[in-house]
Amino acid sequence: MQYESIIQRDVLMRGIRAFFYDRDYIEVETPIRIETPCMELHIDAEPSGDQYLRTSPEIYHKQLLAAGHERIFELGKCFRHGERGPLHHPEYTMLEWYRSHADYMDMLDETKALIDSVSDAFRGEWSVFSVAEAFQKYAGWNPVEDFDEDRFDLDLVEKVEPAFRRIRGPVVLKDYPADAAALSRRKPDDPLVAERWELYLNGIELANAYSELTDPVEQRRRFTDCAQQRKERGKEVYPIDDAFIESLASMPPSGGVALGVDRLLMILSGESSLDRLLPFR
Amino acid sequence: MYSASDLKKGLKIEIDGDPCMITNFEFSKPGKGQALYRCKIKNLVTGNTFDKTYRSVEKINRCALISRDFTFSYIDGLDYVFSDNETYEEVHLNEELLGDLKNFIVDDMQVEILFHNDRALDITLPNFVEMVIAETEPGARGDTATNVMKPAKIENGYELNVPIFINEGDTIRIDTRDGSYSDRVSKG
Numbered sequence: 001m002q003y004e005s006i007i008q009r010d011v012l013m014r015g016i017r018a019f020f021y022d023r024d025y026i027e028v029e030t031p032i033r034i035e036t037p038c039m040e041l042h043i044d045a046e047p048s049g050d051q052y053l054r055t056s057p058e059i060y061h062k063q064l065l066a067a068g069h070e071r072i073f074e075l076g077k078c079f080r081h082g083e084r085g086p087l088h089h090p091e092y093t094m095l096e097w098y099r100s101h102a103d104y105m106d107m108l109d110e111t112k113a114l115i116d117s118v119s120d121a122f123r124g125e126w127s128v129f130s131v132a133e134a135f136q137k138y139a140g141w142n143p144v145e146d147f148d149e150d151r152f153d154l155d156l157v158e159k160v161e162p163a164f165r166r167i168r169g170p171v172v173l174k175d176y177p178a179d180a181a182a183l184s185r186r187k188p189d190d191p192l193v194a195e196r197w198e199l200y201l202n203g204i205e206l207a208n209a210y211s212e213l214t215d216p217v218e219q220r221r222r223f224t225d226c227a228q229q230r231k232e233r234g235k236e237v238y239p240i241d242d243a244f245i246e247s248l249a250s251m252p253p254s255g256g257v258a259l260g261v262d263r264l265l266m267i268l269s270g271e272s273s274l275d276r277l278l279p280f281r
Numbered sequence: 282m283y284s285a286s287d288l289k290k291g292l293k294i295e296i297d298g299d300p301c302m303i304t305n306f307e308f309s310k311p312g313k314g315q316a317l318y319r320c321k322i323k324n325l326v327t328g329n330t331f332d333k334t335y336r337s338v339e340k341i342n343r344c345a346l347i348s349r350d351f352t353f354s355y356i357d358g359l360d361y362v363f364s365d366n367e368t369y370e371e372v373h374l375n376e377e378l379l380g381d382l383k384n385f386i387v388d389d390m391q392v393e394i395l396f397h398n399d400r401a402l403d404i405t406l407p408n409f410v411e412m413v414i415a416e417t418e419p420g421a422r423g424d425t426a427t428n429v430m431k432p433a434k435i436e437n438g439y440e441l442n443v444p445i446f447i448n449e450g451d452t453i454r455i456d457t458r459d460g461s462y463s464d465r466v467s468k469g
Contacts, residue, residue, distance in 0.1 A: 042315045082286070082316070085308025153314040154334055161311070182313050198312045208312050233338075 005277035008269050012261070013075065015118040016095060023110075025071040025097065030060035032077065036241035039226045040182060044081040045238065046090065052238070053079035056258060058183065059244040061098050062212065065254050066247035073097035075261065086273040087204060093261040100252040103211040104184070104195045107255035108172060111199060111207060115170075119268050122170050122201060130175040130193075138163040144192050147179040165203030173198045183219070184210030199259075201267050207259035216248040283343060285318045285335040293325070295342040296333075300325040300397040309334075325402055346397050348405075353390040361386060363394065374401055384439035385410045385457045406457040411466050412436070413452050420446045430462075 017027065037045035037052045038059050045052035057074050064072055078094040099107065108128075115122050129137075132144045139155040164171040174197035178186055181194030195211035213219055220240070227237045262274050271277055283294065290306045305321035318335040335341065351363035351372065360373040361383065372394060376383050378401070385406055386392075395403040417433035430442035435455075443462045447453065450469020453462060 040313060042310070042313065083308070083310060085310075088308060088310060149315070150336060153311055153317060153336075156311045156314065157309050157317050157319065158332075158334055180313060205312055 005265070005269060006279060009265055009277070012118055012265055012268065016075065016114070016261070019114050019117045020071075020073045020097065023071065025073045025099075026069065028061070028064060028069070028072045028074050029076070030054075030057045030064075030074060035239060036244070037238045038183070039223050039230070039238050039240070041226055041229050041233075041235075044235065046079040046081045055080050056094065057096050058256070058258070059241055061096060061256065062251055062254075063244060063247045065098055065100055065212075066249075066251040070100040070252075071098075086275070087263060087266075089262065089274050089278060092274075095259040095261050096256065098212070098254055098256040100254045102255035103253070104174070104197055104209050104255050107209045107257050108174075108197060108199075111209065111257055111259070112170075115201070115264075118264075121268070124169055126170040126172055127167050128172040128174060131173060131177060132175065134160050134163075134173055143180075144175070144177045147177045149179070152177070152180065161200070161203060161205075164200050171200045171203075173200070181213075181222075182210070183213050183222075185213045185215070201264075204263060204267060206263050206267070207257055209255065209257040212251070212254045212256050214248050214251045214253060216245050219248055220245050282340040285316075285337045285339050285341065288318050288320060288335065288341065293344040293346055294322075295344040295397075296322070296324075299327070300344045300346060300402060304330065325397070326400070344397065346395055346402070348393050348395045351392050351394050353386050353388065353392060363392060366391075372401060374404060379404065381460055382406055382457065384435070384437060384460070385412075385455060387412070408457060409454045409463060410457055411452055411454055412439075414443070414447060414449050414469070417443065417447060417449055420444075420448050 032054050033048050033051050034054050035051050037055050043055050045055050056078055057076065061072060074096050076094060077091055079091050081090060083090055112126060132142050135141055135143050135155065139159040143152045175193045176196045178192050178194050181196060184194045184196040187193045187195055197209050198205055199207040223240050230237050262278060265277055266274055269277060288303060288306055290303055292303045294301055294303065301322045301324050303320050304323050307319045309317045309319050316337045320333050320335065321330060322333055323330045350366040352366060354362045354364045354371065357373065359376050361376065361379060362371055362373050364371050382404060387410060391407065393405040394401050412435045415434050415436045418431055429445045431445055432440060433443040433447060434440050441455065441460060441462055443453065447465060448469060452466040454464050454466055456463045
């Protein structure tokens with residue numbers, strides 16, 4: 001067992017909590033075993049009896065925002081079926097936080113402040129590319145104008161991410177094609193683009209953020225479309241959480257970030273695989 | 282057929298009819314995107330390596346490799362001819378495919394030959410072969426140190442370094458995996 005990594009994790013967890021307490025966030029706990037995992041095309045929930053283990057605390061956090069909580073964070077385990085590799089583990093620690101009356105770029109400032117509060121390694125300017133810029137530069141096409149899911153995923157992994165690894169310092173990829181919006185809102189003045197970013201530290205994808213979608217009609221449509229696509233691919237279709245959809249109507253405009261704590265710990269300790277620091281892997 | 286999630290380092294697969302081996306493998310999943318399996322692959326015929334990324338829905342051909350036991354028979358021009366221990370069928374291997382191994386093939390040697398659809402891909406010799414020293418400087422009598430080496434030549438012209446106490450006519454054991462001296466079997 002890695003003695004050092006246990007201590008490093010404790011230091012990191014304390015640092016993260018201190019950062020949020022300092023900014024008047026409250027720490028929340030939401031259900032881990034649930035009936036309605038957040039429906040996404042490529043994220044599969046681990047079954048748990050007749051329910052599932054959460055893949056993300058997202059749908060509960062948004063209900064808390066709708067109930068009037070303005071700054072919330074949670075540190076907890078999430079589970080994703082079949083994800084195993086140097087940067088993936090089916091059970092992992094997620095940091096998720098939401099702030100009302102903030103958008104995705106406000107959340108980027110806050111993410112930078114968080115990273116700088118737990119490490120000196122990433123101070124200085126962060127490079128920010130829109131998806132359109134990065135793909136035109138490194139892959140020679142613009143997915144925002146003409147989205148092709150397979151080509152997008154392949155070029156992201158084979159061309160764009162390797163190019164990010166050659167850039168000094170953190171890189172942010174923002175403004176995703178609307179087809180890859182997930183649960184983010186479209187840009188008010190450019191509906192082809194979704195207000196979403198992904199942060200790369202040392203070329204490793206660490207965090208995902210949205211200006212949250214607060215339109216119950218569009219949210220239900222996205223879940224229904226996703227359910228259809230999952231069904232066509234022979235994947236399990238999860239029930240839609242009506243309480244979540246209804247709560248969106250009273251949710252203020254908000255920003256949210258999900259950050260992989262194990263990966264952050266891995267990056268901060270200079271390791272290249274999660275195997276080196278998950279003690280009971 | 283394999284599905285992409287079966288892929289792993291060391292797995293042999295068939296691509297465009299050629300046997301290939303996965304030499305490096307990485308599971309990848311870009312944010313909210315599909316699972317991708319990034320592979321470095323070596324073509325076992327040409328030796329070329331290349332990168333290939335599989336999506337989880339893709340199917341990959343299995344590669345049927347068969348290994349059979351043969352006995353070395355004779356040399357025919359640039360070919361080394363082996364006969365199948367069970368069927369006595371002959372197979373010709375070009376000396377190019379054998380590379381340096383050709384130096385260690387002796388009469389009646391038992392070998393394993395790896396085939397893909399009747400095409401010979403690789404040969405495995407016994408780990409050690411005994412050969413006689415044809416040429417070397419005389420050794421110092423009584424010097425049995427094994428860490429001081431000198432050049433020597435085998436009857437077939439193969440050159441290697443041997444300890445200083447080895448003399449012409451001595452029989453030595455050579456490690457066929459790296460072509461190096463292993464030990465002395467008998468004095469000449």
